[in-house]
Amino acid sequence: xxxxxxxxxxxxxxxxxxxxxxxxxxxxxxxxxxxxxxxxxxxxxxxxxxxxxxxxxxxxxxxxxxxxxxxxxxxxxxxxxxxxxxxxxxxxxxxxxxxxxxxxxxxxxxxxxxxxxxxxxxxxxxxxxxxxxxxxxxxxxxxxxxxxxxxxxxxxxxxxxxxxxxxxxxxxxxxxxxxxxxxxxxxxxxxxxxxxxxxxxxxxxxxxxxxxxxxxxxxxxxxxxxxxxxx
Numbered sequence: 001x002x003x004x005x006x007x008x009x010x011x012x013x014x015x016x017x018x019x020x021x022x023x024x025x026x027x028x029x030x031x032x033x034x035x036x037x038x039x040x041x042x043x044x045x046x047x048x049x050x051x052x053x054x055x056x057x058x059x060x061x062x063x064x065x066x067x068x069x070x071x072x073x074x075x076x077x078x079x080x081x082x083x084x085x086x087x088x089x090x091x092x093x094x095x096x097x098x099x100x101x102x103x104x105x106x107x108x109x110x111x112x113x114x115x116x117x118x119x120x121x122x123x124x125x126x127x128x129x130x131x132x133x134x135x136x137x138x139x140x141x142x143x144x145x146x147x148x149x150x151x152x153x154x155x156x157x158x159x160x161x162x163x164x165x166x167x168x169x170x171x172x173x174x175x176x177x178x179x180x181x182x183x184x185x186x187x188x189x190x191x192x193x194x195x196x197x198x199x200x201x202x203x204x205x206x207x208x209x210x211x212x213x214x215x216x217x218x219x220x221x222x223x224x225x226x227x228x229x230x231x
Contacts, residue, residue, distance in 0.1 A: 009112040042084045081156030088149040089202035107215045127216040157191040
């Protein structure tokens with residue numbers, strides 16, 4: 001469908017906006033590809049470290065080497081997990097920016113050709129809720145639990161907790177089973193502390209145009225130029 005020409009929407013705008021739309025979609029594809037790549041790198045590294053530790057544990061006379069490997073490889077893996085979590089947060093934020101930009105272009109489509117409105121499944125609005133709907137983001141407990149970042153965060157927290165529990169229980173002269181309740185408490189603290197550190201590392205200054213809402217959904221206050229469904 002070609003965009004009708006008018007003094008407000010000349011013919012050339014259709015080409016410009018369509019090209020920008022596809023460019024933004026390609027950028028979202030790159031982001032999603034990097035998310036998968038980052039998660040794969042982390043879990044592949046973790047699996048390699050665990051396999052190497054298992055081999056060393058089964059070789060007689062390698063106790064000292066196993067201890068050295070454990071206290072070098074696993075902390076590095078925890079650091080990699082923290083950096084992976086921070087990067088996933090950055091990528092998620094940039095993806096939401098691209099979604100907002102795409103929804104602004106959808107608003108152009110609706111204004112240039114109002115008859116296409118019934119055929120658009122996703123909302124042509126750039127407020128936070130509309131962006132989350134288009135991106136499939138659920139800003140609630142269930143959505144956070146199902147995210148790739150949470151998978152990395154939980155796994156990394158378990159590794160860090162095991163290392164800390166081994167150090168503390170040995171210093172306190174406690175058995176692993178007797179230290180288990182304290183270990184569960186450490187796991188909760190490490191999980192939330194890791195999220196805080198990841199958020200701090202991922203924090204970036206959003207440009208005003210990245211967060212500005214120009215075309216809010218009707219329930220959040222329509223834009224003065226927002227076309228109505230009856231026009």
